[in-house]
Amino acid sequence: MMHIYDDNNIFAKILRGEIPCDKVYEDDYVLAFNDIAPKAPVHVLLIPKGSYISIDDFGANGSAEEIKGFYAALAKIAREKGIAETGFRSIANTGVHGGQEVAHFHVHILGGNIGRKTARPDGS
Ligand code: 5GP
Numbered sequence: 001m002m003h004i005y006d007d008n009n010i011f012a013k014i015l016r017g018e019i020p021c022d023k024v025y026e027d028d029y030v031l032a033f034n035d036i037a038p039k040a041p042v043h044v045l046l047i048p049k050g051s052y053i054s055i056d057d058f059g060a061n062g063s064a065e066e067i068k069g070f071y072a073a074l075a076k077i078a079r080e081k082g083i084a085e086t087g088f089r090s091i092a093n094t095g096v097h098g099g100q101e102v103a104h105f106h107v108h109i110l111g112g113n114i115g116r117k118t119a120r121p122d123g124s
Contacts (some may be wrong), residue, residue: 003050005103011104013048025077026068032109033076042081042088046074052105055092074107083111 006012014033021033024044035043036048048070052058057066078084088111093100 004054005053005057006103007051009103011045011047011102012051012104015047015104025073025080025116027069027073029066030073032073035108040089040110040114041084042110044077044081044109045106046070046077046105046109049103053103054094054100054105055096055107058105074109077109081109081111083109084115086111089114 010019014021015031021031023031023033025032025046027048030046030048032044032046035045048058048062048066050058050062050066052062058070062070074090075084078088078102088109091110092098092106093108
């Protein structure tokens with residue numbers, strides 16, 4: 001398990017503007033951008049601007065404002081992307097057993113007919 005925040009992780013570099021991203025949404029609390037290797041028609045990564053390693057770090061140490069801001073942004077993005085109505089997945093991989101690759105807390109927002117085992121012919 002990772003315990004000390006690494007300022008050189010790739011999402012910290014994106015937050016500092018050192019690496020570009022395909023930005024979807026930004027406010028005082030969060031930045032959201034498209035995943036570089038999308039696994040669904042909609043695949044957005046939502047990250048807090050604060051230096052939190054994981055969802056458990058964020059839940060334990062994030063302020064009420066940061067946590068509220070994070071989930072308010074998630075809801076806003078889902079509405080703006082048109083997936084709030086159809087449904088979507090939000091996934092936070094955590095630590096070694098969770099398969100977390102980037103040690104800055106992020107939620108994957110995945111939408112676009114990924115919940116069904118089989119797609120309808122019209123793709124809905
Ligand atoms: P994890 O496995 O940590 O939950 O997911 C990390 C995600 O970050 C992966 O889906 C990967 O495609 C994405 N990713 C890694 N590096 C970059 C990058 O430089 N830019 C963007 N937009 N996504 C990245």
